[in-house]
Amino acid sequence: MRLILLGAPGAGKGTQAKFISQEFGIPQISTGDMLRAAVKAETALGMEAKKVMDAGGLVPDEVIIGLVKDRIAQADCAKGFLFDGFPRTIPQAEAMVNAGVTIDHVVEIAVDDEEIVARLSGRRVHPGSGRVYHVLFNQPQQEGLDDETGEPLVQRDDDTEATVRKRLQVYHEQTSPLINFYQEIEGEAAPSYHRIEGVGSVEDIRKILFASLQN
Numbered sequence: 001m002r003l004i005l006l007g008a009p010g011a012g013k014g015t016q017a018k019f020i021s022q023e024f025g026i027p028q029i030s031t032g033d034m035l036r037a038a039v040k041a042e043t044a045l046g047m048e049a050k051k052v053m054d055a056g057g058l059v060p061d062e063v064i065i066g067l068v069k070d071r072i073a074q075a076d077c078a079k080g081f082l083f084d085g086f087p088r089t090i091p092q093a094e095a096m097v098n099a100g101v102t103i104d105h106v107v108e109i110a111v112d113d114e115e116i117v118a119r120l121s122g123r124r125v126h127p128g129s130g131r132v133y134h135v136l137f138n139q140p141q142q143e144g145l146d147d148e149t150g151e152p153l154v155q156r157d158d159d160t161e162a163t164v165r166k167r168l169q170v171y172h173e174q175t176s177p178l179i180n181f182y183q184e185i186e187g188e189a190a191p192s193y194h195r196i197e198g199v200g201s202v203e204d205i206r207k208i209l210f211a212s213l214q215n
Contacts, residue, residue: 001026001080001213002102004087004191006178007109008171010116010164011198012205016109017084019206020213026080031088034067035059045070065095072101080104089174093181103191105213106182109198109205113168121161124153 001024007013021028035053038046045066049059064086072081087093096103111119122135126146133140133153141147157163183193194212198205 001082001104003080003105003107003213004083004103004182005107005109006175007198008111008113008116009167010120011109011111012202013084013109015202016206016209017082020082020209023210024080026082027076028082028084029068029071029086030084031064031067031086034064034071038067038070043070061089061092061095064092065099068096068101069099087178090177090181093178097185097189102189103182105194106178106191107194107196107209107212108179109196109209111198113165115199116168117161117164120159120164121155123155123159125156126151126153 001020003020003026005013005017005020017028020026035046035049039050039053040046045063049063049067052059052063068086071077087096118136119134122137124133124135124140124144125131126133126149128149128151129146131146131148132138133146140153142150144153145151146153158167179193182191185191194209196205196209196212
């Protein structure tokens, strides 16, 4: 099971990725995790990436693809892998194809932008413990205050409506085109493409997603 999970920030990819990883016994791989591991291990690619990151730059696609190829050659990927948040752009996806990295399934978790905005901009956090509330879906007993300590809840900068809309804009510009890219691949390298509506209970979405992966 070699799988790519696509979806806007707040669509629920992380939650479903954990279910998939557990069910199929495959590692969940993110570029962030790969970069940190390569830098820690002081591999040649890791050191190259560290130089770029230390200078405040973006790690080049060829370095990322090199890290991907190294990562999926490891023993825990023998049964497959799940890419979470990668590829992010068409050039990265094309580089994967050119490198001979084949994918079995591409799953898009689709959620309307306004639903995403409501989900993320409504989150409130207790800074001391990390407890998360929501103004609509998981309200504290007393508005604006943590249930256990009574201390004020805050809205993280990432969760303001303006920031959420900016993140969605970047997603639509850079990552949404991957949906067409993977649907247009032909021949033996063509993955199965599945569009799952990411609205409803977590368990219902999980069941639909797992059913689609049987096809």
